[in-house]
Each structure stands twice: as structure tokens, then as C-alpha cells.
Amino acid sequence: MDELDLLVIGGGITGAGVARLAARNGFRVALLDRGDLMSGTSSVSSHMLHGGLRYLEHLRLGLVGESLGERAAVSRMAPALVQPRRFLVPLYRGGRLAPWKLRLGLQLYDWLAGRRGLAPHAMLRPREALALEPDLAPEGLLGAGLYSDVVMDDGRIGIAVARDAADHGAAIHTYTEVTGARPGGATLEVLARDRLGGGERSFHTRTLVVAAGPWADAVRAMLTRSLTPGAPEPPALLRPSRGVHLVYPALTRSHALLLTARADGRVFFVVPFSDRALVGTTEVEVSSPPPADAWRASPEEVRYLRAELRRALPGVAGTAPLAVFAGVRPLVASQAEVGRASREHHVLEQHPIYTVIGGKYTTFRVMARDALAPIARRLRRGDDRLADPEAPLPMPLGAGRAPDAIAEHAVAREFARRLEDVLRRRSALWLAPDRGRVAATVVARVMGEKLGWSDERRREEIQAYESALFEEDALLDRAREDA
Numbered sequence: 247m248d249e250l251d252l253l254v255i256g257g258g259i260t261g262a263g264v265a266r267l268a269a270r271n272g273f274r275v276a277l278l279d280r281g282d283l284m285s286g287t288s289s290v291s292s293h294m295l296h297g298g299l300r301y302l303e304h305l306r307l308g309l310v311g312e313s314l315g316e317r318a319a320v321s322r323m324a325p326a327l328v329q330p331r332r333f334l335v336p337l338y339r340g341g342r343l344a345p346w347k348l349r350l351g352l353q354l355y356d357w358l359a360g361r362r363g364l365a366p367h368a369m370l371r372p373r374e375a376l377a378l379e380p381d382l383a384p385e386g387l388l389g390a391g392l393y394s395d396v397v398m399d400d401g402r403i404g405i406a407v408a409r410d411a412a413d414h415g416a417a418i419h420t421y422t423e424v425t426g427a428r429p430g431g432a433t434l435e436v437l438a439r440d441r442l443g444g445g446e447r448s449f450h451t452r453t454l455v456v457a458a459g460p461w462a463d464a465v466r467a468m469l470t471r472s473l474t475p476g477a478p479e480p481p482a483l484l485r486p487s488r489g490v491h492l493v494y495p496a497l498t499r500s501h502a503l504l505l506t507a508r509a510d511g512r513v514f515f516v517v518p519f520s521d522r523a524l525v526g527t528t529e530v531e532v533s534s535p536p537p538a539d540a541w542r543a544s545p546e547e548v549r550y551l552r553a554e555l556r557r558a559l560p561g562v563a564g565t566a567p568l569a570v571f572a573g574v575r576p577l578v579a580s581q582a583e584v585g586r587a588s589r590e591h592h593v594l595e596q597h598p599i600y601t602v603i604g605g606k607y608t609t610f611r612v613m614a615r616d617a618l619a620p621i622a623r624r625l626r627r628g629d630d631r632l633a634d635p636e637a638p639l640p641m642p643l644g645a646g647r648a649p650d651a652i653a654e655h656a657v658a659r660e661f662a663r664r665l666e667d668v669l670r671r672r673s674a675l676w677l678a679p680d681r682g683r684v685a686a687t688v689v690a691r692v693m694g695e696k697l698g699w700s701d702e703r704r705r706e707e708i709q710a711y712e713s714a715l716f717e718e719d720a721l722l723d724r725a726r727e728d729a
């Protein structure tokens with residue numbers, strides 16, 4: 247590709263969404279990620295495609311209504327990767343949430359969803375709530391609210407969005423890290439490093455979209471250093487926070503749970519996902535740009551989630567978590583307390599550089615439209631109309647396929663370049679009882695054949711995957727010992 251209309255830095259859901267919309271509207275676009283697609287925040291979310299019931303407490307009706315519309319649209323585009331769920335909200339004597347407030351919130355949530363709504367809410371008596379989920383703590387239970395939302399496969403929807411972009415002409419380069427830029431007349435020359443194959447690459451582009459999630463401040467500082475040496479570092483736009491999840495065997499009969507932590511009154515969730523339950527999350531402020539260890543869960547966070555789960559579901563208190571993962575929220579800097587920071591997004595226009603920050607996974611299409619509209623206006627002399635069809639996204643192989651078929655498809659069609667890309671983000675193999683250790687050998691063999699790996703490279707890939715699992719296990723053990 248010669249001269250690009252836009253180059254997107256970041257292959258999370260935000261960057262993939264921008265690349266898809268740009269490609270579908272005829273722009274010449276390339277997307278670069280320093281790692282795998284969705285290897286940042288976009289595969290470690292709470293997996294909810296949701297309006298965000300709790301944002302109603304802060305009366306963010308616009309954000310909730312818009313998100314509910316997107317919940318419906320994305321569900322139509324990727325039906326195999328989403329699952330409507332009933333969420334149970336138990337109410338306890340002396341709890342933070344008053345029954346009238348919950349009832350009102352659920353009524354409003356249904357009303358905002360309107361015709362796009364799922365099964366409507368209900369208020370339950372204690373006996374009814376316990377009949378649905380018998381492991382709930384019975385003492386002081388006043389009843390429960392019941393409402394509908396959607397659970398999604400965040401990693402795989404994101405990859406499907408990137409595939410849709412590629413199917414419409416976008417060039418996708420993973421493991422390609424942007425390291426600098428040079429002005430070049432009417433275009434920018436963007437420099438990048440291939441982190442797997444080695445070597446430098448350069449791209450000429452009329453505009454640049456920074457969709458680097460929690461790395462946005464780091465990327466902006468790097469671009470400033472290379473484009474205007476000696477200029478002061480740009481001020482931080484983000485106030486990121488870490489959120490940790492534990493993965494358990496299924497914990498409920500079928501419901502997701504919205505719970506209030508006794509320790510600090512925060513909301514946390516139990517989300518059924520792929521025969522497992524995700525329990526999270528925490529909220530620990532980290533600096534921006536985040537240091538490398540910002541992505542590491544602490545034993546305190548693991549203990550906090552375990553203790554709250556024991557209180558909420560004493561019936562499953564003995565169950566041990568199978569896995570732990572952490573992500574960093576790319577929240578827009580604000581004066582608000584970290585847990586109350588806005589989930590809205592901003593696009594900072596500094597032509598030819600456009601930076602997208604904040605937002606949620608659920609509203610990625612809205613973010614893409616807001617980022618691309620000013621670029622379209624510039625490049626098409628005032629015309630910012632964008633077609634954003636709700637056409638189905640390319641779907642992954644169906645469930646139950648063997649690891650070798652999954653690996654082959656992932657390399658041929660889904661941009662996988664490392665073993666972990668297949669085991670963690672293109673399959674549920676990492677959730678298997680052995681965490682995908684047996685499948686790893688088969689997947690590495692097939693990937694090696696397709697990608698020309700040496701035996702040593704194949705061993706290194708398996709070793710790297712095993713080491714990551716070992717670290718997770720060590721953290722879970724440490725949290726248990728220190729308890």
C-alpha cells in the first residue's frame with residue numbers, strides 16, 4: 247500500500263473499530279499493534295456488552311441509552327459470540343442499595359432499552375431469589391432484582407471486527423510497534439519495528455489515529471519526541487486503573503450476579519462465561535503511562551475478591567479459582583474519585599494526529615464514528631457522512647472444533663502469530679481444566695508448520711505459555727498462603 251489515508255496505532259477494540267469503519271467507507275487504512283490483536287485491555291474486560299446499570303446511579307442516562315443501543319447492534323452483528331443473561335441483584339438488610347432505588351433503576355434500564363430490550367426486569371422475594379440461586383447468602387436477604395444484559399466473548403468479537411476491516415481492504419500488522427514518526431510534506435512517515443521477525447518498517451499516511459488504550463499517553467509522548475524534539479511532553483490525558491478478575495468453575499445455576507462488596511461498597515460481578523464464572527473486578531489507580539507491573543494482579547486484590555465471593559455465595563466458599571487476569575482501564579483523567587471516573591470517551595483532534603481515549607468496549611462503534619468523522623471531513627473536504635452497516639461480522643470456527651483446526655484457521659484467517667494468540671484469544675482452550683497445556687503441543691505444531699517455526703522456536707512458544715501459567719498459579723498460591 248503506498249500512501250495511506252489513516253494509520254491506526256493499536257489493535258484493541260477501539261483501533262479495530264476505527265479500521266473497520268474506515269475500510270468500509272473506502273479509506274486506505276492500516277492498523278498496527280505492538281502485540282497481538284486484543285492483547286491489551288480488550289480481552290480482559292468483565293465480558294459484558296451492557297448499558298451499565300450502575301451508571302444510572304450517577305444519572306448518566308445518555309451514556310446508558312447509547313450503550314443499550316450498541317448492545318443490541320453488536321449482538322446482531324456477532325450472534326455466536328454473545329449470550330443474553332439474566333442478572334440477579336440480591337438485596338440485604340443494611341445494604342448500600344435500597345430496594346426502591348433498585349426497582350426504579352431497573353424500570354429505567356428497561357425503558358431506556360425500549361424496543362431493543364431483552365426480557366423485562368422483575369423484583370423477587372427472598373424465597374424466589376434462593377430458588378433461582380440457592381448458594382446466595384440467606385441471612386438478611388430482603389429479595390432481589392432480576393434484569394437482562396448480554397455476556398460477550400470480548401477477544402473474539404474484537405478479532406472479528408479486525409477481520410471485517412481486512413475483508414474491506416485494511417492492512418493489519420500485529421507485533422509491529424510504532425517507534426516514531428517524521429514529517430514528510432503532506433504526509434507523516436510512521437516508523438515501526440517488527441517485534442517477531444525483526445526489522446524496521448515505514449508507512450506514509452495523511453492522518454494518524456492513536457487508539458492505544460492505556461498506552462495513549464506513552465504513544466503521544468513518543469510521537470511528540472520524534473516530531474518536535476525538545477518540545478515539552480504532552481500532559482497526561484488518562485487516569486488509568488487496574489481491574490482484576492478471578493476465573494472459577496461455574497458458580498451459579500445460570501445467572502450472572504451483580505453484588506456489593508462488604509469491604510468498600512464497590513459493585514462487583516459474577517459472570518458466567520464459557521462454562522466458567524468470572525469474578526471481578528477491583529479498581530486500583532495506576533500512573534500514566536502505566537509501568538509494566540501495572541498489569542500484574544496483587545495478592546491483596548485476589549484476597550479481596552475471594553473474601554467478597556465467600557460472603558456473597560457461602561455455598562461455594564471452598565471452591566478455588568482456576569485463573570486470574572488483570573487489565574488497565576484507559577479512563578479519561580478527571581477530578582472524580584477513581585471508581586466514579588467517567589466511562590465516556592473523547593477524541594482529541596490535533597491534525598494530522600487524532601487520539602481516542604476512554605470509553606467502554608460496548609460503545610466501540612460510537613467511538614469509531616467520532617474518531618473518523620473529523621478525518622473524513624478533512625480528507626473529503628467537509629463530507630463526514632459515514633456508512634456503518636450492522637452487517638454480520640466474520641465468525642470464528644464453531645464450538646467443539648479440534649485444536650489443530652482452530653490453529654490452522656487462526657493463522658490463515660485471524661492473524662495469529664504466537665501460541666498464546668490461539669490459546670487465549672481465539673479459543674477457550676486456556677479455560678480447560680489443564681489450562682490448554684495438552685492442546686498447546688498440537689497448536690504449536692500446526693502453527694510451526696504454517697509459520698515456518700524451527701523446533702527451538704516451537705519449544706520457546708510452549709515454554710512462554712507455561713511460564714505465564716506458572717506465574718498465575720504462583721500468585722493464586724501466594725494469595726492463599728498469606729490469607
Ligand SMILES: Cc1cc2nc3c(=O)[nH]c(=O)nc-3n(C[C@H](O)[C@H](O)[C@H](O)COP(=O)(O)OP(=O)(O)OC[C@H]3O[C@@H](n4cnc5c(N)ncnc54)[C@H](O)[C@@H]3O)c2cc1C
Binds near residue numbers: 294
Ligand atoms: C477490568 C476491566 C473490565 C472491563 N469491563 C468492561 C465490560 O464489561 N464492558 C465494557 O463495555 N467495557 C469494559 N471495560 C472497558 C474496555 O475493556 C476498554 O475500554 C476497551 O477494551 C479499551 O480498548 P482499547 O482498544 O482502547 O485499548 P486496548 O485494548 O488496551 O488496545 C490498545 C492497543 O494498543 C497497542 N499499542 C500500545 N502501544 C503501541 C505502539 N507503540 N505501537 C503499536 N501498538 C501499540 C497495545 O498493544 C494494545 O493492543 C473493562 C475494562 C477493564 C480494565
